[in-house]
Amino acid sequence: MKLTTNRNIFKYTENSRTEREDEIAVEYPLTVVLNGDEFATLVCSPSDLEDLVIGFLASEGVIRFPDEIKTISLDEKGGFAYVEITHQKPAGAEFYSKRFIGSCCGKSRQSFYFYNDVKTAKTVLTRAQITVAQCFRLMRLLQQHSSEFKNTGGVHNAALCDPHSILIARTDIGRHNTLDKIYGHWLRNRIPLHDKLIVFSGRISSEVLLKTAKIGVGIILSKSAPTDLALQLADQLGITVVGFIRGDQCNVYTHPERITETIAPD
Incomplete structure (x- = not known):
């Protein structure tokens, strides 16, 4: 199926109007029927x-x-x-929607979780390192990877990488969907994660941070900003968050x- 469609539009500047064909990201509803019952509808690419x-399904703890x-x-x-x-x-809606309040890692600060996040999010203990220069390079590679983003500006991208290259890249209108696509591919192929990281195009929200923890990756790079709750969770779950990667x-x-300034020895 196509990720984009074309539509005639009027483009205005301060002094002119032109009619042109524009490329638009496709928004697609996908209903998951689980053991015969409708479980969720995902709006996705x-x-x-x-x-x-x-x-x-793995991210939801199913x-x-x-x-x-x-x-x-x-x-x-x-x-x-x-x-x-x-x-x-x-059974029970509370598994998927009930809030769970509890201290994490023995700290006094209380964290906000869904119940299923408590069951599936895990502390990441990786010793992987990456240089600042590699952060810049991987972000440039991600931005160059998606023709859909270049043509529409209406999608997000995420990639599973090692410090040198992109291994898996996924595109979607929903930033969280890109991570679920990477998670699903990883579950099917079991790529070793000890030296891997995620490069991401969107804002790092608490949901995005928790999905990163569920995958089991210890570093996430983004060109955008994190939220306060995402950083609280990152502190507790052992995840390195690098944001606003723009230029140098x-x-x-x-x-x-x-994050190091020089390449770590093998």
Whole structure:
């Protein structure tokens, strides 16, 4: 399915009006039917849908391993993903929407979680490091990667990288969907994560930070800003957050020991 569509528009400047064809990002609703029951409708870009569904179910705590999925089939025209899993999904709406208040890592500050986040988010203990120059380079590579972003400006991008290159890149209208697509691909392929990081185009919200923790990556780079709650969670979950990577400048917000000025020895 196409990620973009074309539409005739009027483009104005201060002194002129022209009619032209513009490229627009496609917004696609995908309803996940889990063991015969409608579970959720994801509004997404129509690409890498199987990765998206698997990553979403893992992020929600419905599955932990891909072999818990018995079957998965996509009706792309109708907008449905039919999934059969080996067990019953946790009963009760509270599993997916109940707030859980609790101290994390023995600290007195109280953190805000969904109940399923408590079950699936994990502290990241990686010793991976990356240089400041590598941060700049990876962000440039991400920005160059997506033709959909260049043509529409209406999508987000995320990539799983090592310090030198992009390994997996995903595009979506929803920034959180890009991470679920990466999570789903990782679950199916089990790429070692000890030296990996995520490069991201959007704002680092608490939801984005928690998805990073669920994947198990210890560094996230973004061209945009983090939120206060995201940084509280990053402090507690052991994740290095680098934001406002623009040109040759960036801000390191948490766990700065992973960001170095020179390449670390092998």
